[in-house]
Amino acid sequence: MTPIAWVGDQPVLLSEVDIAEAELRSGRAATTLPAQGSSEARQLRRWLVQRLTAERIVGLVRPREEATAPELEKIAADRAAMLELGSVAASLLTRSPRARAVFNEVTEGITVTECEARRYFEANFELFSAPERRVVRHRVLTGPELADLSDSPLRTVVRGQLAGPVEQALFAAPERSVVGPIRDPLGWHTLFVERAYPESRSTFAEAREQITVRLLAAARRRAFGDWLDARRAELVRLEPGYEHPGDPRQPDNTHRH
Numbered sequence: 481m482t483p484i485a486w487v488g489d490q491p492v493l494l495s496e497v498d499i500a501e502a503e504l505r506s507g508r509a510a511t512t513l514p515a516q517g518s519s520e521a522r523q524l525r526r527w528l529v530q531r532l533t534a535e536r537i538v539g540l541v542r543p544r545e546e547a548t549a550p551e552l553e554k555i556a557a558d559r560a561a562m563l564e565l566g567s568v569a570a571s572l573l574t575r576s577p578r579a580r581a582v583f584n585e586v587t588e589g590i591t592v593t594e595c596e597a598r599r600y601f602e603a604n605f606e607l608f609s610a611p612e613r614r615v616v617r618h619r620v621l622t623g624p625e626l627a628d629l630s631d632s633p634l635r636t637v638v639r640g641q642l643a644g645p646v647e648q649a650l651f652a653a654p655e656r657s658v659v660g661p662i663r664d665p666l667g668w669h670t671l672f673v674e675r676a677y678p679e680s681r682s683t684f685a686e687a688r689e690q691i692t693v694r695l696l697a698a699a700r701r702r703a704f705g706d707w708l709d710a711r712r713a714e715l716v717r718l719e720p721g722y723e724h725p726g727d728p729r730q731p732d733n734t735h736r737h
Contacts, residue, residue: 481493481495482494482495483719484497484529484718484719484721484722485529485532485533485716485717485718485719485722486716486717487533487536487537487540487715487716488540488715490536492529492532492533492536496532497525497528497529497532497722500528500531500532501524501525501528504524504528519731519732519734520732522721522732523725523732523733525722526722526723526724526725526730526732527567527568527725529718529722530568530724530725531568531571531572533712533716533718534568534569534572534579534708534712535572535576535579537708537711537712537715537716538572538576538578538579538582539578540711540715541582541585541586543578543581543582543584543585544585548581548584549577549578549580549581549584550580550581550583550584551580552573552574552580554697555573555580555583555697555700555701556570556573556697556701557697561697561698561701564698564701564702565701565704565705566705568708569704569705569708583700583704586703586704586707587699587700587703587704587707590696590699590700590703591696592692592695592696592699594688596695597684597688597691597692597695598684600691600694600695601684601687601688601691605681608681608682608686608687609679609680609681609682610677610679610680610681611638611639611640611679612638612639612651612677612678612679613636613637613638613639613677614636614637614650614651614653614673614674614675614676614677615634615635615636615637615673615674615675615676615677616634616635616636616637616650616671616672616673616674617629617632617633617634617635617671617672617674618632618635618637618669618670618671618672619632619669619670620666620667620668620669620670621661621667621668621670622667622668623668624661624663624668625661625668626658626660626661626670627660627661627668627670629670629671629672632672634674637650639651639679643664644664645662645663645664646659646660646662646664646669646671649662650671650673653671653673653676654673654676655673655674655675655676656672656673656674657672657673658670658671658672658673659671659672659673
């Protein structure tokens with residue numbers, strides 16, 4: 481019963497790290513894990529200690545009885561959002577409904593102001609614009625004969641994606657019309673315009689709700705990470721050999737600035 485870390489007065493035992501590592505090595509990621517006994521494997525065990533201590537920290541919080549655990553997608557909808565959380569918090573929130581309930585509770589006071597939303601809109605205006613585009617059926621032949629487009633798949637062409645007379649003719653054509661045959665260095669192009677979409681730009685009023693949802697989710701992730709870091713600094717003690725993987729004082733940390 482060897483303690484290798486403490487969270488307040490609660491020990492994290494060496495056997496718990498062994499069990500957590502064995503679980504990983506028997507799972508789908510087994511072939512990607514470092515060989516046992518290597519420097520990388522020791523770093524993996526240090527990371528598991530971080531995860532176990534984070535679980536203990538969350539376990540010290542008593543969520544309100546009515547607190548519910550949100551779906552993970554509500555916290556981090558994609559890979560980029562998961563990376564924002566950091567690997568320990570991401571693993572914790574993926575594995576533990578209780579951790580997600582604690583996430584809700586410790587971040588419930590986070591808000592996004594209209595000024596913050598407007599600044600984001602102005603700095604990322606291209607995210608709320610769509611270029612002029614055409615949905616077409618398109619074939620290129622070696623001769624000027626009219627191509628049969630009946631079995632050609634639909635594709636979306638954005639202005640600027642083609643060039644020269646082919647693009648000029650395509651973006652001048654109305655919906656449900658045939659363009660070509662028109663020659664360029666690739667051959668003779670024939671296109672059928674299924675749909676035509678003009679350039680569009682959302683106003684701030686139209687984009688505000690989407691922006692607020694995005695910024696609020698990011699702000700809550702940062703707040704949870706800050707809370708977890710603060711509680712870790714306050715409560716966690718690590719035994720030698722189980723330092724944080726990024727601690728430059730431990731011998732297996734090969735990252736140097």
